Amino acid sequence: MEQFESFLVEHLPSAASFHPHYELSLHQMLISGGKRFRPALLLGVVRAYNPLLTQSAYHAAFAIELLHTYSLIHDDLPSMDNADLRRGILTLHKTYDETTAVLAGDALNTYAFEVLSNAPLSDRVIVKLVRSLAHNGGLNGMVLGQAIDCYFENQRLELDQVKMLHIHKTGKLIAASLQMGAMIVGRDDIADELYDFGIDLGLLFQIQDDILDVTQDEVKAGKTTNNDESKNSFVTLLGFDSAMREADTLAKKITKRMESFDENLQCELSPTLNHYINRHKD
Structure with a gap:
């Protein structure tokens, strides 16, 4: 992952202009x-089946991180x-302004596909990767989950609806990371299995x-906390103890499924x- 981090820094989006902070906001x-x-999951699958493709896979891993x-x-x-803190620093709309944050997000979204299109992989594989990332990150994936999340603030959903919300908002991009790793190494035979595993992993x-x-402060979490009272979170719906039990059950299921994977x-x-x-539990 240190090598991937170096790749990320070397391929930061470049947009030289007279704008005082546009390029800085992208970084x-x-x-x-x-x-x-998510990059670690994709690269883990690639290393398991064809380590020689790891560096080529950095483009796909970076594309996922950009999205x-x-x-x-x-x-x-x-x-x-309306959060003030993310990854231990001020959010972009706090550092600059809301317009800058919106445009920086738009730019990183599209840059993800530019990076992916330039991956040193076959065109056939790149098309499959673009399809997976667009589907799972877009209108029927992460964006749908976010739309449901925002629209139903202060409205109580049923558990199945909350699971659907978070499968889309969080699970699908995690699932796509594993699926895309399998596609890169030509293991389409396990891509669906890894995708399903990723959905469970995303829910957990x-x-x-x-x-x-609700258990960490902002310093430890690196982001704004105690901000979910109006949201359809698992803790809000189930209560803390039941949410812990749900997490324990899902963790055991994931561990058992992982044990069925091949050794590599x-x-x-x-x-x-x-x-x-x-x-x-930490």
């Missing part, structure tokens, strides 16, 4: 850290979560985030997943 959230969870970062910038906007990730929102895939994914599977 701020990318270089301020982040878990790099994810754009979603965070927009998620923090005053019209959405979201339940954990909801739990951490387990070896590559375990360091990343073991760090996150039980983070709600």
